[in-house]
Structures are given as C-alpha cells and as structure tokens.
Amino acid sequence: MPVQYIPYQQINKQKWDACIESACNSLVYARSFYLDAMAKHWDALVLNDYEAVMPLTWNKKYGIAYLYQPPFTQQLGIFAPANTDDILHQLFITGAKQRFRFAEIFVNFSVGTAQVNFILPLQQPYEITRQQYKNDLLKNLKHAAKFHLSYVSSHDIQEAIQLYQLHYAQRMPHVHQHDYARFSVLCQSAKQKGLLLIRKVINDDGATIAVGLLLKDKQRLYNLMSTVTKEGRQCEANHFLFDQLIKEFSGQDFVLDFEGSSIPGIAGFYQKFGAVNEPYFFLRYNHLPWPLKYLK
Template sequence: MPTLRLLDAAEIDARQWDACIALAPNGTPYACFHYLNAMADRWCALVMDDYRLVMPLPFKRKWGIRYVYRPPFIQRLGIFQVNERCSEVLKKACFEKALQHFSYLHYSVDAETAIELPHMQAFAEPNYVLDLQKPYASIRSQYHPSLIRSLKRAETSGLMLQEGSLPEAIRFCYARYHRQIPELADKDLQRLLHAAQHDRCYQINCHRVVNQHEELLAVAVWLHDSQRMIAILNGCNETGRTLRAMHFLFDRVIRQYSNTPLVLDFEGSSLPGVARFIRNFGASLENYVTLHANRLPFPLRWIKR
C-alpha cells in the first residue's frame, strides 16, 4: 500500500495539487487549492505518490479537538486520483487515516466516493444538473409548461440579463437574506471576494437581471471550470419574484452557454419549492453523499451530534 501523508495546507504544492484535481474524473472547482484556501478556516490533506491522489480535509478546532467540517460554498469534496476513480481499498485507507487524526467528521463527497465503514453514517442529498451540450431549442423543449408561462411574463416585462460584479451580488444577497438565513455570515461572503482573486483553475463570475429602469432584481454567482458551472449563490427581491426574474436569469444563462461542453450545476436543494423550480428546467437528479462520524469522548459525543 502506498504511503498516505497528512500535509498542512502550507506544505502543499499548489500547482501539483491543482493538476491532480484537473485530471481526476471527479475533479471539481470546490477542491482547487486557492478556493479551499479562501473558503476553509484551516485545511490539511492526505497526499499519496507525489500528488497522484489527494483528499482535502477542512477542519476547525474547539475545546482542543480538531474536527472536519463543510465550509461555506463548498458542497462536496472527496478523494481525487489522477486519471482514475479511487479503488475501494484506497477509499477505506483514506477514511481510516482521516479518522485517526479527526475524532469528528462531517464530510460530503460525490456518490462514487461514498463508503461504508463502522461507526460512520451516510446520507444521500439531492443535487440537480443540466447538460448544456445540446442546442438551446432542444433544452427548452424539456421545460415544464409552468416555466414557459413564467418566462413569457418575464419577457413581456422588459427584463435584461447583464454581467454583474461580485461585490454587488454579495451586498444584494446579504441585505436580502442575512436575517432569514442566520448561517449566511458576512465573513463567509467576503471569503468569496478573496477566492475570486485567483483564476488559474476556476473562475467566479456573476449575472444580474434589471428592469427597463436599470433597477436590480436578481443576481447569481457562478463557480466554474472547463467542465461545470455551479450556482453557488443567487438572490431575488420581491419585485423580481413578481416578474419571474430568477426564471429569466437561469433561462438566459442556459441560452448563452448552450452548445458548450458544460454542465450547469444548480447545487440542488431538499426544499420542495426550490427543487421544483430546478426540475422545471429539465434538470436531472445527481445525488451526493454526506458522511458523518463521531468518535468524540463522552460527553462531547452527545454535545456535538
């Protein structure tokens, strides 16, 4: 069995790391070096054979105990191996090694990286994706009739899609949602600004929808690489809801990127209304899995569940 080394982020070679992520079949921009650096409080990683395999592990420390957590705007990570999927033997070795260093783990992975281990629970979570390789007319033909009606309303209202700025999108979403969603912390949104300063293996860009008076109605922030564009943040005000601005935004982005080798990743939702909105675009379900292990000593095991 090749040796798995646990390296702190400061010890990692960023270029070799990103090369592994780019060549892994399950590679994702969530796992790019600078994106992890920006979004995680701290992180380390298991590394094998000169970066042929890597497993990022974001962590925090509380009461002197280190634990693996899911950072904001990172839906899932996993085990990434150059040009091939990780074998069951290597998956088992990676998770057992991680649990030697962390007594508590809350870690989301793609479905194929999921594993069954004693004392580890696994929960499937919904994610929805849309293949953009087809012509726009073909994609639109799969829209739900209710979405077509919403788009007609938006189109007759004179809405326009424009390129947006990340600072504007962050201000818009924070003002709109920070009371409704307490976990949407300003410091986490500011991390996106730091992440956007790097563009070697991913990009962060934005779209905005305005009316005829240039009033801002909706925004979306995308994290993307050469294969996938991920809707990591979006928001809409009351006027935008009435005029179906978010329906309009996603439709226009789909039209703009149709006939390209991209997958539009909606980031999914277990909320029925949000899931219905996404499915109306003809998106397919692509589950990911959250793994949970709690080996904390009693009574901490019962405090953090």
C-alpha cells in the first residue's frame, strides 16, 4: 500500500475534498478551504489515488520544519471511506516521521494520549433529547425563561469573533491576532459555501449576551466559538442558546460537536445536555538531534 508524500502545490484539491467528504470519519477541519485558511503550511500523505489521506500541517523554527496543530483546528489525522487499522496508522505515521522529525498534533485515531470531546446526536425529536437533560440544566432553563430572551440568527462574523476575544483571549495566549484574522477569513469562506452558522441570544434591550459561531457539513455542527457575557451568565443565556440550537436542529441527521473539553467546568456544562465523549488523541514525537531535541 504505497503512501506518497505530496507537497501542497501538487495536491489535487478536487480529489482531496472528495476523499474527505466521503470519509466515514469526515471532519470539516480537513477540508482544503479550512486548511488553506488556518495552516501556515500544509502538505499531505496520500494512499494510492486519494483512497486515504492525512494532512500534514507544518511550520519552521530554527530552520527546521515540524508538525503543529493550527489554531481552531481541533483534530486532523487519517481520513478514509472505511475504518482504518493499526497497520495503516503506522504507514502514515512512518511517512510523517520520514519528513518531519518533531510533531505535536491532534489526530482522529487511537495513538498517544486521549483527549475529551463531547458530541450530541440530534436525530431524535427534541422532546426525546430533552429527556437526557440533567436536572440542574432544566432548572437553569427555567431561570432563563424569566428574562424574555430571544434566540436569533446572525451573519455578523466580526461581532462573534470580537466578543470571543474580549472575554476569552487572555485564556489563550498562544492564539495571536493573526490567528483570529485567519479565522475570520475561514468564516468568510465558509459563509460563501453555506457552511457558516451563527446564533445568538439577545436581551430586551437588543444587546447580544451570548453567541455561538459554528460550522456545519453534512454530518456535524461544529461549535468553534461560543461566548457568554457577564450579563448572559446571570440569566443562563448560554444554556438557553444551546437548548434552542438543539431544538432547531433536532430530528435532522446531525451531530452537535461541542469541541471539548477536559476542563471540568466546561465538560460538566456539555454533559448537562446528555453529550457523550468521542475522544481524539495527542500525538507527540521528537527525533531531533541534540541539542535541538531539548529546544521547544
């Protein structure tokens, strides 16, 4: 099974995207438009004629190319029409190691350290899904109902990103302004493709107190950015936001991908909705020569 290394300029994007979209483990992060926007550089490992693929997102430091995880790109890995096995995993990992001697990436196959990701299937009617809600969530939704909140659609990408930066940027010092600029470009591209979804909660004064920016494909709704203001917390606006989102898309063939998290408070929030863990994995290796081996 020949796995070829293909540099970016030689990737057949039509075949690439066809492979990603038809993959049994398809994820929007691996689509070419997503990688073009968020990765500083990316090449590929390809099995035969795009029967299975693995994006290689890379950067350079001290003149040495290494694999890294682009911001707002939860996981990548190997994508194929059928489930992959350990033999194929090793073929792709070996191919990556032959080109890059250092890697810290998140992948969709079992290797390295498991990471937490919560998902909620939406195929059931809303009333059935709501039966999975935890009691404290139901209490919070009852509290939210006292504030006459409104759940509305939005097309304002910049409002969603700026609110997120205002409230959460300090928690993510590794994400820089140019990363948010790349993310804005990604969202514009997704909007043109009909893959962008923004929903927000407004109060009686018309102020935005919670907002969710998601991407969607044929299988999933990806919670890329959700923000709640201080006022929004006081009236449980984030609980209301996701409850209404679930209600809007219930009975459709989607999975709501909450995108994490191992942080207890965030994990607990997603679990209130009946979400279950679908893990992904952190792959790290370091085959750099001394003394570079000890430099990050």
